[in-house]
Amino acid sequence: MYKQPKVSSITSDLSEALKVHHSAEKPDFLGPPGSIFLLVSTFLNSNQRFNSRSGRYVQLGSYADDGNNSNSIHISKHALDYASEYRYTPFKIECHSELTDKKQGQKLVTELLKFIKDDFSRQNPSFRNIPIFDLWWIDLNGDLQIIIKTTELYVYLCKPDRYRKEVNGITMTPHPPSHLPPQHTVILKWVHHSILNVNLEEELKSKYGSLYSIKEMAGTETSRTRHLKVEFLDKKDYDNILNSGKICLFGHLITVDAFLSVSKILICNRCNTPGHTKNSCKNSTVDICRRCGENSTNLAAHKDCQVKCHHCGGPYESTDYKCKFIADYRRQLIEELKKHPEHLPPDIQLFIPKEYRSDEDRSKSIYNKSAYEYKQYLCRQKQQ
Structure with missing residues (x-):
């Protein structure tokens, strides 16, 4: 059962906001714009421990490609959600003058949604919900950052000429994402x-x-x-x-x-092991260099360090798909997604690379068939 989280203060840094947003479990609800609600669970999936004296990993069992490794790989629900969830690129609205408090941001968001409402409805006649932003915050430069997870609204606002030019003396310059969903x-x-x-x-x-x-x-x-x-x-x-x-x-x-x-692999930025995030890492107390496997506290010492995977010993970084451990994890992740396609959002289809298709099933994609068909049915009903 989820515990109700505390409301975080407005995040002012884009990278921090996205890191928190992506690493958190999906919340039961979203608060008012400018607030972030977090639900954090701990996930552990590792066959390694960190030796604080030597500053590197000590393998509990050396990884060997014996063909049976996928049986011992555990795929957490967090990893499954991360693999199937589409990462929506934030919209940036450059503000002149800079935004200094939450009330200014709230006013700007309200006026923008009010401004686009009628034209958005004309462009999307089958859209029945109220257009809203899923998340917004003010960054360090005093500009507005917006996350939109509704495909119709996301696509609509990718055209810069659909924004208001000015709100309450604040000039707005939109910087929409460069790609569509x-x-x-x-x-x-x-x-x-x-x-x-x-x-x-x-x-x-x-x-x-x-x-x-x-x-x-x-x-x-x-x-x-x-x-x-x-x-x-x-x-x-x-x-x-x-x-x-x-x-x-x-x-x-x-x-x-x-x-x-x-499908995307959830990889810890601390220990370079798939299946969990840095916030819940139990393998290490310091960041590990993905090139050489040593303590990377001193970044300058790792610009030209020897590249050697600390999972399998191969001549590549530890997060590279060439690593047999990462490749086996990815294979098992795809198998879990194929077994439980009902966990995928209705509008998401995941491509299966050729090397990860089995002889019994040569399907090129994974999707939630029942949800997809139901959504198609609703679309046809709206058009009638």
């Missing part, structure tokens, strides 16, 4: 290098007016082709191009596929 993103596969991005953008805009961005996907380039990630503000444009499956551009028939997030 996966639900508005497709992949154009094997696009030939002869087709330049600038020409492709012009052609797609003539067909789909809500085109937001085109970016090459890292690691997909070959001598002849590459994959492109394409984002659309309008869900109808996204659905149309995705349902077509193919698109003809400059005489080339290009495959269109959905862009899916991959």
